[in-house]
Amino acid sequence: MSGIPTYDAIKFPEHIRTILITGAGGFVGQKLTQLLLKYAPDVKLLLTDVVQPPTFGVSDESKLKAVKADLGDTAAVKSLFEGEKIGLVYALHGIMSGGSEANFELGYAVNVDSHLNVLRATHAHATETGQTGDKKPVYVFVSSLAIYGGPGCGPLDHVDPRKTPLYPGTSYGIEKNIMELYVYDYGRKGYLDTRSVRLPTVCIRSGAPSSAASSFVSGLIREPLQNIRTTLPIASSPSDPNINNYPLYCTKVTTVLRNIAYAGVMPESAFPAGEGRSINLPGVRVTPGQMLEALKKYGGDEAFKLVDYKIDTAVQAICKTWAGDYDSTISQGMGFQVDDKDEGYNEAVEEFIEQELGGLKK
Numbered sequence: 131m132s133g134i135p136t137y138d139a140i141k142f143p144e145h146i147r148t149i150l151i152t153g154a155g156g157f158v159g160q161k162l163t164q165l166l167l168k169y170a171p172d173v174k175l176l177l178t179d180v181v182q183p184p185t186f187g188v189s190d191e192s193k194l195k196a197v198k199a200d201l202g203d204t205a206a207v208k209s210l211f212e213g214e215k216i217g218l219v220y221a222l223h224g225i226m227s228g229g230s231e232a233n234f235e236l237g238y239a240v241n242v243d244s245h246l247n248v249l250r251a252t253h254a255h256a257t258e259t260g261q262t263g264d265k266k267p268v269y270v271f272v273s274s275l276a277i278y279g280g281p282g283c284g285p286l287d288h289v290d291p292r293k294t295p296l297y298p299g300t301s302y303g304i305e306k307n308i309m310e311l312y313v314y315d316y317g318r319k320g321y322l323d324t325r326s327v328r329l330p331t332v333c334i335r336s337g338a339p340s341s342a343a344s345s346f347v348s349g350l351i352r353e354p355l356q357n358i359r360t361t362l363p364i365a366s367s368p369s370d371p372n373i374n375n376y377p378l379y380c381t382k383v384t385t386v387l388r389n390i391a392y393a394g395v396m397p398e399s400a401f402p403a404g405e406g407r408s409i410n411l412p413g414v415r416v417t418p419g420q421m422l423e424a425l426k427k428y429g430g431d432e433a434f435k436l437v438d439y440k441i442d443t444a445v446q447a448i449c450k451t452w453a454g455d456y457d458s459t460i461s462q463g464m465g466f467q468v469d470d471k472d473e474g475y476n477e478a479v480e481e482f483i484e485q486e487l488g489g490l491k492k
């Protein structure tokens with residue numbers, strides 16, 4: 131398999147000795163923990179999530195400490211920082227697009243209120259521990275390309291970040307947008323060294339389907355390759371034109387993980403002057419038709435037959451607010467890596483087969 135990301139740049143400066151990961155019980159949080167255990171073994175990881183985060187066999191709390199906490203609880207957030215000197219935060223926890231659209235209060239409570247708790251607590255912690263100036267903590271907020279929307283951001287559009295206004299079409303996108311502005315302002319004021327990274331759809335996710343409207347992008351491969359039926363919720367049959375008309379902007383797991391980790395070490399000076407602190411992470415455009423081709427290639431006719439076609443109007447309404455392609459010239463220039471334009475999705479499938487299924491059953 132080609133297109134394996136490189137990790138040479140993932141080197142944390144001497145003053146960053148403890149890293150906090152929120153949402154460490156989730157898919158991206160668990161993968162990021164494993165990556166940092168491998169590439170930053172001398173840095174302590176403080177993991178937190180509303181569910182108990184896994185510790186991957188590390189029992190020494192001076193290397194890895196896992197705390198179950200609801201980050202909507204300000205006292206719980208404050209106590210996370212006590213006795214620590216946290217130099218970097220990866221703020222990953224959240225409610226996904228479908229979940230936020232279905233439960234307005236929960237979406238705002240988690241994606242805005244609890245994130246503000248963590249941001250404010252990090253600022254207070256920086257002051258209390260004397261981490262200011264060059265040593266101020268780095269704060270990486272994990273956002274989403276769902277912050278775009280409106281005219282110029284339909285499935286067949288190509289978004290140029292310097293020209294496309296932010297009119298998110300979902301509560302999730304609006305919540306992420308609100309937090310990006312807060313995060314930007316804490317950077318602008320010089321309180322923290324802040325960065326927001328907007329993720330494309332991450333695939334192929336292992337585990338159970340998520341509440342993201344894009345969950346089917348992983349499900350189309352993950353379920354049939356394990357002999358489980360799955361549904362494509364934006365087409366009514368294999369010949370539905372939607373198969374080609376609803377491309378999604380995707381990134382494979384190892385690439386996005388490398389890029390999220392890199393956002394924590396990238397120099398502040400890499401940001402183009404005067405252009406804020408938000409970065410569109412690179413991805414590749416993939417149509418559901420191409421995803422189905424990949425399923426056939428790796429799973430054969432047997433797997434292909436396990437796909438049902440049934441339009442889910444709620445999922446389709448959300449997908450209509452996303453572009454199928456985003457320009458990533460700026461982020462690539464800053465050192466973020468990109469999947470191969472033609473083979474990226476196939477590589478995502480190969481990665482899933484190798485790493486999560488232990489190869490294809492003969």
Ligand SMILES: NC(=O)c1ccc[n+]([C@@H]2O[C@H](COP(=O)([O-])OP(=O)(O)OC[C@H]3O[C@@H](n4cnc5c(N)ncnc54)[C@H](O)[C@@H]3O)[C@@H](O)[C@H]2O)c1
Nearest residue numbers: 153155156157158179180200201222223224274329331332
């Ligand atoms: N996976 C993707 O395709 C994708 C795409 C764009 C953006 N993102 C963003 O990446 C981040 C990680 O996504 P993921 O795929 O790992 O999602 P996930 O659902 O697997 O993980 C989110 C975690 O947040 C935790 N959480 C929810 N409410 C909490 C609370 N009140 N306190 C503490 N923890 C809480 C959940 O328990 C869960 O473990 C999210 O912010 C998401 O919006 C993901």
